[in-house]
Every structure is written in structure tokens, then in C-alpha cells.
Amino acid sequence: MLKEYFQGIWRDRFILASLVNTDLQKKYRRSKLGVAWAILTPLGLSIIMGSVYGILFGVDVKEFIPFLFAGLNPWQFISGSADGGTGAFLGAEGYLKQTTVNAQIFPIRTVIVNFINLLYSILAFFTLYLFLDPLVFSAEMLLCVPGLIVLFLFALGLANFSSVINLDIRDFQPFQTLLLQGIFYATPIVYQASMLKEKGVELLYQANPFYYLLEIVRTPMQGSSVPPLEVWLSAAVISLITFFGSIYFLMKRRSKIVFKL
């Protein structure tokens, strides 16, 4: 099953590349600034949110904007992938009903497109950081690379699940959107984890898988510290279970997909 999954991806790797390429071009077609929007959007958003928080709650903007930025964009990658997954097969109906293309490439297609946008936003992050705090740059920041790989597998797992579930239960898409919105507020993204601790509800993030996955990308990106080993391990275990579980889930239903479109 596992072998079949990866063999299928390998066989259709050129199709996948071509589809991803099309999606990326389509996204910024006929826009003057084009791909620059991929950098400008997260940059602008972080500055707006950072300023609001600075004025309302009196947080230190210089510290808070990088924190917000480094957490918000990986989060948008996760939720974008899960949400994009719901339409992955539905949008590929023409291909799945006409050719024997391997269905598993379609969730990957959405995740890769979202991932490339994440990479652009990280580029924007480091540009911004250069102006805010050039002294904080260090080799430890490179630790966000393995973090991103773990995060990618996790997001792909979510997309695999949502793509298959949404075929049977079309209500899943709006439900998932609501659920992710809830998790967004329950996870320390727009506020520090320490704030939950002060209120005595640290369990909210300690038992939250999303927290660990964000942490292994966010902390190295900020450059000031390295996440502890147990955070790394938790994130890796959560990610691998989700990923391999989703492969099993998807491949078991592989031959039924075309009938449900």
C-alpha cells in the first residue's frame, strides 16, 4: 500500500509538476505585482496586526511582529492545505474520470502550492527581520528547515484525510473551516504561550498537536532560542502518524474515489 502510494507519485511526477506550475501561474495572472503579492500579503498583515497589538495591549512591537509572523504563516499553510484538500479530488474530476492518473497526486498538488507560498512568506519574514533586528541572525535559524519538512508531511496528511472525507460527507468542508478557526484561537499564534500559563490553562497548548508543529518552525525562525528535544520529538511523531495514517486511509479508498465524484 505504502509502496503503491509512492510509486504512483513517482510515475506521475511530471504531471504533478505541471499542475503545480499551472496553479502558481494562475494565482497571479493579470496582476501587476504578480508573485510579489506572495511576499507583500504576509508582510502587510503582520505589520497591521503587530501595530494593533502594540497600541491595544502595549506589547513590544519589535519582538511581537516576528513572533506573530513566524507563527501566522505556518498556520496559514496548515489550514490552507487542509482546506484545499477538500476540493482536491472534486476539482480533478475531469482527469480522474478520463485518465488513469494516480489520484494521490491531487492532495499533494494543493499542499505544494501552499508550501511554495509559505516559502515566499518566510523570505519576506527574513527581509523584515533584517530591518528590525539584524543582530539576531544565527546558524540556528537553519533548524527551521527540518521543521518545515515535518510540517509539510503533517499538512499533507491533513489534506489526504480531508480530500477523502469530503467525498463522502460534503458537510465536512464548512465543518473543518469552523474547526480550524477554533483551533486557531486555542493555539498560541496571535498570543504567547505564556499567557495561557498565567491563566492556568497551559493544557490547552500542551495537549494541542498544532502547537508543537508550529513551534519547531516558529522558534528557529525567530533565532533567539532552539525548541527543546521533547517538542521536536512530539512534532515528528504527530506528523508521521498523521502522514502514514492518511496514506493508509486514502489508498484503502483509492478505487472508490472515481465513483464518488
Added chain:
Amino acid sequence: MSIIQLEDLNLIFQIQREKRIKDILIPGSRKFNDFHQDGTVHALNCLNLTVRDGERLAVIGHNGAGKSTLLKLVAGIYAPTNGKRIVDGKISSMFELATGFEMESSGWDNIYLRGLMLGDSPEGIKSKMLEIAAFSELGDFLNMPVKYYSSGMFVRLAFSVSTAVRPDILLLDEVVAAGDAAFLQKANKRMHEMVDISKIMVLVTHSMGAAVEMCNRCIWMERGEILMDGPPQEVTKAYLNNI
């Protein structure tokens, strides 16, 4: 050596029934939605069929007889519910129109993508691009996003790609009819050429003329079963008498 072999093959569709909260709360609101009690459709019923090299098979029958389903099953798109399906050979197929295209992409990009989906390699399809473009006669339209294409133009594009990848087994579903007269003639010629190099073709059609002219074997399907199997002249005659 290519072959299509189907043994005791069944395909049962599970129809997804729409049941909404409205239907539970308001009695009688489902009266148009209840078409089948158990929600299944027996699309192919205990089918046995063998098609060998050099055979050009026409599949005829009424709408909903299971012709297109048969074609998709041979292509490997539908998995049989039970029974044996052996298909040996490189398949190229063409089913519905105007699906399986990237609407925002140009004709060129779609030729490339479709070629890949039909199992060609990137180098393989790139080397055939000009030939495909020439055969389709779409000219400058190929630089345009395909969302502006007419159905005839889609047929030209799809047919040109499907037949350019040199398959062992060619599966066609009635589509050629949407092309104009000149293209139809050209398409017929190409189909003859393809069969000449000892390959299999399966053509689903409602045109008895096409069945007789292009094929050397014909099956008549009804409710997922093969009613008659033989030379096109005889089978089409029997079919027409039946109407």
C-alpha cells in the same frame, strides 16, 4: 500482442442519495428523489468479452446500456465490483468532451498535460507537440486559454493528442461526431491507420454507419449485458429492426 479480457465481470454503482435535514423534517419533500430503493445500479452484469489484436470493436445500444461504463472499465478508470479484468497494452482514451483540461492554460500546455496523463514521457510528448498541433489545425488558437474554445475545438485537441501517443489500445466514446466534416474525414483516416498497425480499437457509437464502416466486430449492449456479438452489418441490422 495486446488483449482485452473480461470474465464474469460485474460493476455495481452505489448511488449517493441526497438526504438532507429538510427531507426528514418535511414529509413528502423527497418524492422526486427516491428513484431507486436500494440505491444501487447494476451497470455491468456478468460480462464476458475478449478482444484481440486487429479487432475494431463497435459498441452499440440505447442510452444507459452500459457502453461508456464498459469503456471506462477497460481503461482502468473504474474498478470492477467483482470478476476478472485483464488488459494488456498501452491504452489511450477519449471520453467526455471538455473535461480534463486546465481551462486557464493555453492549448499547448494542455497538449503537454494531456499527453502526460495518457502515459507519455515529457520528452515523448514534447517531440510530438508540433505534429499534434498540425493535425488539430488549431493554429494560433493554441496560444489562447482553452476556456475560449468551442466544443469542436476541444474535440480536435483531445482527439489529436489521444491518437498521437501511439497506443496499443484506443478507446473512443462517440466524441468524434462533434468535429466538422473535414476533421471527421481526417479523424476516420487516422483511426484506420491506427488499426492498420495491428492495434485494438473500441468505439462506442450511435452511428450505425460508423460501426459498419470503421469496425470489424460489433456488440449490442442492453442493461449491462451483451445482447448480440458479431459482424457489424448483422448486429446493426438486428439493432435497427428492434427499435
